[in-house]
Amino acid sequence: MDTTQILKIQTELAQRTLAQPAERHKRLYRFVCDEGWLRTGLETVLANKGSSTSGLDGVTKGRLDTNPDGRSNLVHQLHAELVAGTYHPQPVKRVYIPKANGKLRPLGIATLRDRTVQAAVKMVLEPIYESVFLPCSWGFRPLRSTHHALSALRRATSDPRMGFKWIIEGDIAACFDEIEHRLLRRVLKQRIQDETFLDLITTMLRCGIWEDGRVTYPSAGTPQGAVCSPVLANVFLHEFDAWYLRTYRVRPEWAHLAPSSLQYRRKTEIGGTLMLTRYADDWVAVWNGSRSRAEEIKAEIKTFLADELHLRLSEEKTLITHIDDGFDFLGYRMQGDKRWSDGQWCFFSRVSERAIRRFRDAVKEITRYTFTDEVAAFTALAGLIRGWGNYYAYAAESRLMDSLDGFIYREIWSYCRRKQRTLGAKAVYRMYTLPPHLREVGYFHLGAMMGEQAVRIPRLSGIPRKALRLGYPPHPYLGDIHTDVLPAPGTGDECWWDQHVWAGQEGDRIGQRRLVTAVRMRTAVCEVCGTQLVDEVHHDPPWHETHRHHPQQALAVCVACHRRLHGAKR
DNA sequence: TAGAGGTGGAC
RNA sequence: UUUGUCCACCUCUA
Numbered sequence A: 001m002d003t004t005q006i007l008k009i010q011t012e013l014a015q016r017t018l019a020q021p022a023e024r025h026k027r028l029y030r031f032v033c034d035e036g037w038l039r040t041g042l043e044t045v046l047a048n049k050g051s052s053t054s055g056l057d058g059v060t061k062g063r064l065d066t067n068p069d070g071r072s073n074l075v076h077q078l079h080a081e082l083v084a085g086t087y088h089p090q091p092v093k094r095v096y097i098p099k100a101n102g103k104l105r106p107l108g109i110a111t112l113r114d115r116t117v118q119a120a121v122k123m124v125l126e127p128i129y130e131s132v133f134l135p136c137s138w139g140f141r142p143l144r145s146t147h148h149a150l151s152a153l154r155r156a157t158s159d160p161r162m163g164f165k166w167i168i169e170g171d172i173a174a175c176f177d178e179i180e181h182r183l184l185r186r187v188l189k190q191r192i193q194d195e196t197f198l199d200l201i202t203t204m205l206r207c208g209i210w211e212d213g214r215v216t217y218p219s220a221g222t223p224q225g226a227v228c229s230p231v232l233a234n235v236f237l238h239e240f241d242a243w244y245l246r247t248y249r250v251r252p253e254w255a256h257l258a259p260s261s262l263q264y265r266r267k268t269e270i271g272g273t274l275m276l277t278r279y280a281d282d283w284v285a286v287w288n289g290s291r292s293r294a295e296e297i298k299a300e301i302k303t304f305l306a307d308e309l310h311l312r313l314s315e316e317k318t319l320i321t322h323i324d325d326g327f328d329f330l331g332y333r334m335q336g337d338k339r340w341s342d343g344q345w346c347f348f349s350r351v352s353e354r355a356i357r358r359f360r361d362a363v364k365e366i367t368r369y370t371f372t373d374e375v376a377a378f379t380a381l382a383g384l385i386r387g388w389g390n391y392y393a394y395a396a397e398s399r400l401m402d403s404l405d406g407f408i409y410r411e412i413w414s415y416c417r418r419k420q421r422t423l424g425a426k427a428v429y430r431m432y433t434l435p436p437h438l439r440e441v442g443y444f445h446l447g448a449m450m451g452e453q454a455v456r457i458p459r460l461s462g463i464p465r466k467a468l469r470l471g472y473p474p475h476p477y478l479g480d481i482h483t484d485v486l487p488a489p490g491t492g493d494e495c496w497w498d499q500h501v502w503a504g505q506e507g508d509r510i511g512q513r514r515l516v517t518a519v520r521m522r523t524a525v526c527e528v529c530g531t532q533l534v535d536e537v538h539h540d541p542p543w544h545e546t547h548r549h550h551p552q553q554a555l556a557v558c559v560a561c562h563r564r565l566h567g568a569k570r
Numbered sequence B: 001t002a003g004a005g006g007t008g009g010a011c
Numbered sequence C: 001u002u003u004g005u006c007c008a009c010c011u012c013u014a
Helices: A003-019 A029-033 A035-047 A070-084 A112-130 A146-157 A181-189 A195-206 A229-249 A259-270 A291-308 A353-368 A374-394 A398-419 A425-432 A508-522 A559-569
Strands: A092-098 A104-109 A166-171 A209-211 A214-216 A274-279 A282-287 A319-322 A327-329 A332-338 A345-351 A443-450 A453-458 A536-538 A555-557
Touching (some): A003 A035, A003 A112, A029 A195, A035 A112, A070 A112, A112 A229, A146 A282, A146 A345, A181 A195, A229 A274, A229 A291, A282 A291, A398 A425, A398 A443
Antiparallel strands (some): A166 A319, A536 A555
16 A cells, blocks of 8 residues: 555645645545545554444444455445445444543444545545644644643743733633534635535535434534544634634734734734633633733634634633633643742643542542452553553642652552451551562552562652643644744744744654654655655664754665664664 | 554543 | 544563
């Protein structure tokens, strides 16, 4: 399968979108029909663990692979149907899953064949819209994480020159379910001129929902669970970003102004600077003007969303707070405080109350049942601690981690005591304490033995704290080349918008993986033999010697050539 | 060092 | 009991 060709086309789509913003893409449908694209889409769908659950036709990955030609047959069939125009997505299976806040989330589970087509559609949409989206959009996008969003927000709010005072926390009610298909199509039309392709998206959106034997056809909502739903939601909500950009950041009539006078203009004509950070339907805007003006802005946002996008702002969840009171975003609590060392005012990232409560509940849930065997319970606990602790490694909360470790220890101990009711405390302690030579720093000394192997439970305090200072991600389809999404780089918080001014500090591994992406996007064909596909990146000097990377010094090579290069050196 | 599989977390 | 992105970890292969 020729993924090289696909990557090349995706890069072209991205480049063309950047170079010709006014031009609309034509003849996109042929890519979705292409057997190579469909095959790649199928492989990504099958790589997900969701491929073992079926849609309405009952086909799973296992069922598909009972026939050695199952995958090829499916791709052939989809190709034929798409070309003939007879392809119709089947209704999705309605399933409700509990959300973190206790409410239910409706999912629409499509069949594997429909997911394959959706994946192919996403492969077309993503390169185009990665060139369109603004830097304030962080949700559901490649190379961007919640931590990137928090980092950007922290960076802006802790800039004393900007003097941000007010926080408008926003939440768009039932966002995914209320996106109107007609409006979404109109938005897509701004960049895409291919009725067949748009029709395909519309039929995908309008495919029926099967529930209790009845099928309904909605006129709004992107089915949660569809491969391309996240990118479609972003395409739709980009209109919000774009409106924000032209009404609060750079008004069209200011386009000729130097960046330094922009801030002055904003101050006199708008009343201050508003900085938006959006993660899917969850957003935060920081404002350095007056409180009453903040109220007006909130109302303006509300009317824009209602009038232009037909979306509601949930009134009880949309609050205006002072920056000193802090605010919750993406599971973190952002709060300004005096720094302990020098008394300087500084912005800190902490763990939100809700996240702490949820973690404690999860620990209790694992240790509640004593009929589970201790190896299973301890491995589950280890996974929870590692995963949760890792997500909150960017919180400045050493004290909290210590106290949670104490809580976890008490829970484990009470679990052990309850499990061995007949034994005394000393006997239980002996039973669940790892032998000294198997204890490790950063782990509890309580644990279990599975044969020779010790099942250890990591301590939250053993996970190193990380600085919330992440660099700006590159364009995923263009690598590290300069992407002029915005009119001009500027001063103050404008720097934040300029992707190249942002001097970020990242973990080694992140930087390394970025390099792989950048180099891969550059060629996608082995730079040594020129024939085979790139699978590896060769460093000269080696990565472990310098720990620095320069895309110019790295070679994209295939496995065989990589081995040859290493062999020649030794 | 790179791939494949799996586990956990955030939204 | 699903989708997408991201992060971390573990195992295996060379």
